[in-house]
Amino acid sequence: MRSSASALVATLASSLWLARSALADVNLSPALNASNAGTLSVTISPSYVGFGIEPSDLIVYTGSTSPNQLTYNLLSNLANYTGAPPHIRLGGNAGDTMLYDDSVTGTALQQNANPTGSGNARPSDYYTFGPDFLKALNNFPDGTPITYGLNLAYTGADALNRVVAQAQAAFEYVGTNPNGAKIVGLEIGNEPDLYIDLGYRSQNWSVYDFGNEWSSRAEAVYNQVLKPRGINSNYFEVATTATTATKNGQPFRISNLVNTGVAADNGIYVAGWNQHDYYYYVNVSNYQLTLPILLDLSTTVSQFREWTGQVQQALVTGKPYYLREMGSVGPNGLQGISETFANALWTFNFFFFAASIQISAVQMHMTQYSIAAPWQTNYMNGQGPHVRPTYYAWAAWSQIIGATCNTRIAQVSLSNQPGAYTNRLNAFAVYRGNALGSVVMINTQPYYSYSGNPSYQNFVLSLPGLAGRTVWLSVLSADGVESTSNVVWNGISYEQSGNGQPRTVNATQWTMTVGSDGTLTVPVRDSQVVVASTFRLGRESVNTANCENLASTTPGTTGTATGSGNAAPTFKSTSGFKSDMPLSKTAIIAIAAGGGVFLIALLGLFIWCCVRSCKKSNARKARASAMLKAPPRHDDHPLLERDFADESHASYPAYQNSPGLRGWESPMTSVSHGQQVHPSQSYHNMQPEYDYAPAGYQHSPQQPHAMHSPTPQQTQQYYQQHPAYLQSPYQNYAQQYGHGQHGHGHGRAY
Incomplete structure (x- = not known):
C-alpha cells in the first residue's frame, strides 16, 4: 500500500542531498556480473549460518x-x-565428557557414579545419556x-565400542521419521590440540597419535554404522587448530x-x-575489549589471519x-558488549567476511549461560526468555541470501573513505x-x-x-550501538x-x-x-532444482539424506601449501649474491633443518614439546560463579509466573497467545506476520486449541510498554537537516 508519496520522497531526497553535502562520498563500483567480481565465496548453502550448542545445554534450547x-x-x-x-553443531567440551548408555531414561544427563576416564576438570566419562536426550533433537524444525560430536577423549578399553554405540544411537533416534532433525555429519573429538592441557592425554601425545585415533574411530563407525545405511565414507569433520598458543609451528594445521x-x-x-575460533576470549586475550574496538573491522581481519591461511590450505585439499x-x-560473552546491537x-x-x-559454514556457539547467544530460553541475570539483538544478524543474512541456492x-x-571512518565501513556484493x-x-x-x-555516510x-x-532498500537499525532491545530489520521485529x-512494525518500503x-x-x-537490492527481499520462492544440485555436490549440505552427496571422497591434493613451496633457483642465487658465504651457510643450515624436521620421529617429539599450556576452556560453565544461571528452569523454560500451556515448554505472554503456531506444523506452513505473503507460500490461518487472544486492555498496555518503530530509518536525519534535492537518483516509499 502506498503511503503519502510527496512527503516520503521529499524526506528521502533531503537525506540524500544533505548527506552528500555534509560528508565526503565513499565510492564503490560493484561488478554487475559475478564473473567480473574477483574472488567469490562458495555457493552459499541455505543453512550456511547456524548455531553451535554445548551438549550439556541442549535441552535448554530444544525442550x-x-x-x-x-x-x-x-x-x-x-x-x-x-x-x-x-545448521546446528552439537558439540563442545562437554561432548568429550559424555558416554552413551541405552539404559539411561529421560533427557537429563546423568552423572557417572564410577568414572574411570582421565581429565583435569572432569573425567572423559563424567556424564552418561540415553535415547531421550538424542530424541530431543527432533524438537528442531x-x-x-546436525553435525554431531562423538567422544574422542575417552580411552577406556571399550572406547571403540562406545563411540560406535554413540553414533549408532544418533542415527537410530534422530530424524528416523519424516519429522525432526537430520544427522548430516560427524565430528570425532572436540579441540584435540588442547587434550594435553585438559588432562585427556599424556605429555608425549602428538598430532600423529591423534590422526591414528581419529582414523580408527572413523573406520569403525563407517563400517558398522554408515555403510549398512548406504552412507558415503566422507562423512567426518576433522578437528583442526583451536588455539594459537603454541610455538615452533601449529601441529594441528591442515598442512x-x-x-x-x-x-x-x-x-x-x-x-x-x-x-573453532573466538574473536575475543575472556581471561585469554591480552587486552580489554570495548565496543569501539569490536566495531573496528580491521581487528576482525587481523585476528582471523591464522584461520584465513587455514581456509587456503583447505582449498588445496579440495x-x-x-x-x-x-x-x-568466548566462552559466554561480556556484559555491555555481547547483548548489545x-x-x-x-x-x-x-558472516559476509x-x-x-571462502568459508563454507559458520556456527556461532551457544550455552545456557551465554549472554552472547542470540536468544535466551532460561532465567539468568534477572531476565527471562527473550530475543537478543544478535539474532537480527541471522535474520538479515537469511533474507539477503534467499532461497535460490x-x-x-x-x-x-x-575508495575516498574519510579519515574518521577508517576501518568503520564495509561493502559486499x-x-x-x-x-x-x-x-x-x-x-x-x-x-x-x-x-x-547521528551522522550519515554516503555510499556512492x-x-x-x-x-x-x-532498487529496494532494507535497513538493519537500532537506537544506538548500546541498545539491548527494539532492533528492526527490514521493518520487522x-x-x-x-x-x-x-x-511488521514499519510497513514502509x-x-x-x-x-x-x-x-x-x-x-x-x-x-x-543498508542493503540495496534489485528485487524485494523476502519474496523469493525456493529454487528446488538449484537446491537439489547444491545438496548433491556439497558435503554436509541440507537436502541430502547422507550429508555427503556426490562430492569427491578423497583429497584433491596434500601438497602445494604456501609453507611447502621450495625456493626458486633465481631466489637462491639472489640470496647468495646478496649475503655471501654467511647467508649460504645459513641457507644450508635451513635446508638441513627442513630435511630433519620431515622425519616423523623427530617431528613428533618437537611438536609434542611445543604445546603450551593454554588456559582451560570450559565453555559449558560460567567463568564467574556469581553469574551462574538459575538452572531450576533448565528443563522447562517458561516465563516466570506465566507457564506455557500443557504440552509446551516455551515462553508465552498473554499478548502473544493469539499468534501462536504449534511446532507440530511444518515451518513451510508458518506464515510470518508481514503485510504481504512471500511468493510460494500458502497459509491457512489456524488458531491452536485452548489459546486465547489478548483483551484490548492487554494489547494497549503491551504496546505502551513496547512501542513499535513506525518511522523511516531516514526520518531523524531529514528532521535534523530539512528538505532538499539531489541529482543522483531519487527515492520513494510504499
Missing part, C-alpha cells in the same frame, strides 16, 4: 518432551527465508541439519594433518575441516572449511547466479542513542548497467510478538531509482546497515 517454542519459532523464521533450517592417519586412503573419511564454533566473545553489527559483518574468504558473495573495495542482486553497505562508526543527532555506487532501474515470531548516469547515492547512518 525435552516437546519443543521449546521460542527456539522453534526463531529457527523457523530463518527456514522461511532460505528454504531450509540453519523438520530437516534441521600437518594431511600427513597423519586423518589422510588414510587419501582422506576417504574426510567430509571437511572443522575449525575439502570444505567449516567454522563450527565461533563467537565475538554492536554485537549484531559485528556478527552481520562477520567469512563467506568472502545460487547465491555467491564478493567483497567490494571502497551479493550475486544470484551471475547477476548482481544486492549491495550490502555497513557503517560501524559507534553511535550511542544518548549522543544527539557506480552501476552503469542499472541506469534507471528501481522479532521481539514484539513475545515468542520469536516476526511482526523504501525504493530508489538509479540515476541516468548509473549513479546511486545511499546514506547510511552511523551504526547501521
Whole structure:
C-alpha cells in the first residue's frame, strides 16, 4: 500500500542531498556480473549460518518432551527465508565428557557414579545419556541439519565400542521419521590440540597419535554404522587448530594433518575441516575489549589471519572449511558488549567476511549461560526468555541470501573513505547466479542513542548497467550501538510478538531509482546497515532444482539424506601449501649474491633443518614439546560463579509466573497467545506476520486449541510498554537537516 508519496520522497531526497553535502562520498563500483567480481565465496548453502550448542545445554534450547517454542519459532523464521533450517553443531567440551548408555531414561544427563576416564576438570566419562536426550533433537524444525560430536577423549578399553554405540544411537533416534532433525555429519573429538592441557592425554601425545585415533574411530563407525545405511565414507569433520598458543609451528594445521592417519586412503573419511575460533576470549586475550574496538573491522581481519591461511590450505585439499564454533566473545560473552546491537553489527559483518574468504559454514556457539547467544530460553541475570539483538544478524543474512541456492558473495573495495571512518565501513556484493542482486553497505562508526543527532555516510555506487532501474532498500537499525532491545530489520521485529515470531512494525518500503548516469547515492547512518537490492527481499520462492544440485555436490549440505552427496571422497591434493613451496633457483642465487658465504651457510643450515624436521620421529617429539599450556576452556560453565544461571528452569523454560500451556515448554505472554503456531506444523506452513505473503507460500490461518487472544486492555498496555518503530530509518536525519534535492537518483516509499 502506498503511503503519502510527496512527503516520503521529499524526506528521502533531503537525506540524500544533505548527506552528500555534509560528508565526503565513499565510492564503490560493484561488478554487475559475478564473473567480473574477483574472488567469490562458495555457493552459499541455505543453512550456511547456524548455531553451535554445548551438549550439556541442549535441552535448554530444544525442550525435552516437546519443543521449546521460542527456539522453534526463531529457527523457523530463518527456514522461511532460505528454504531450509540453519545448521546446528552439537558439540563442545562437554561432548568429550559424555558416554552413551541405552539404559539411561529421560533427557537429563546423568552423572557417572564410577568414572574411570582421565581429565583435569572432569573425567572423559563424567556424564552418561540415553535415547531421550538424542530424541530431543527432533524438537528442531523438520530437516534441521546436525553435525554431531562423538567422544574422542575417552580411552577406556571399550572406547571403540562406545563411540560406535554413540553414533549408532544418533542415527537410530534422530530424524528416523519424516519429522525432526537430520544427522548430516560427524565430528570425532572436540579441540584435540588442547587434550594435553585438559588432562585427556599424556605429555608425549602428538598430532600423529591423534590422526591414528581419529582414523580408527572413523573406520569403525563407517563400517558398522554408515555403510549398512548406504552412507558415503566422507562423512567426518576433522578437528583442526583451536588455539594459537603454541610455538615452533601449529601441529594441528591442515598442512600437518594431511600427513597423519586423518589422510588414510587419501582422506576417504574426510567430509571437511572443522575449525573453532573466538574473536575475543575472556581471561585469554591480552587486552580489554570495548565496543569501539569490536566495531573496528580491521581487528576482525587481523585476528582471523591464522584461520584465513587455514581456509587456503583447505582449498588445496579440495575439502570444505567449516567454522563450527565461533563467537565475538568466548566462552559466554561480556556484559555491555555481547547483548548489545554492536554485537549484531559485528556478527552481520562477520558472516559476509567469512563467506568472502571462502568459508563454507559458520556456527556461532551457544550455552545456557551465554549472554552472547542470540536468544535466551532460561532465567539468568534477572531476565527471562527473550530475543537478543544478535539474532537480527541471522535474520538479515537469511533474507539477503534467499532461497535460490545460487547465491555467491564478493567483497567490494571502497575508495575516498574519510579519515574518521577508517576501518568503520564495509561493502559486499551479493550475486544470484551471475547477476548482481544486492549491495550490502555497513557503517560501524559507534553511535550511542544518548549522543544527539547521528551522522550519515554516503555510499556512492557506480552501476552503469542499472541506469534507471528501481532498487529496494532494507535497513538493519537500532537506537544506538548500546541498545539491548527494539532492533528492526527490514521493518520487522522479532521481539514484539513475545515468542520469536516476526511482526511488521514499519510497513514502509523504501525504493530508489538509479540515476541516468548509473549513479546511486545511499546514506547510511552511523551504526547501521543498508542493503540495496534489485528485487524485494523476502519474496523469493525456493529454487528446488538449484537446491537439489547444491545438496548433491556439497558435503554436509541440507537436502541430502547422507550429508555427503556426490562430492569427491578423497583429497584433491596434500601438497602445494604456501609453507611447502621450495625456493626458486633465481631466489637462491639472489640470496647468495646478496649475503655471501654467511647467508649460504645459513641457507644450508635451513635446508638441513627442513630435511630433519620431515622425519616423523623427530617431528613428533618437537611438536609434542611445543604445546603450551593454554588456559582451560570450559565453555559449558560460567567463568564467574556469581553469574551462574538459575538452572531450576533448565528443563522447562517458561516465563516466570506465566507457564506455557500443557504440552509446551516455551515462553508465552498473554499478548502473544493469539499468534501462536504449534511446532507440530511444518515451518513451510508458518506464515510470518508481514503485510504481504512471500511468493510460494500458502497459509491457512489456524488458531491452536485452548489459546486465547489478548483483551484490548492487554494489547494497549503491551504496546505502551513496547512501542513499535513506525518511522523511516531516514526520518531523524531529514528532521535534523530539512528538505532538499539531489541529482543522483531519487527515492520513494510504499
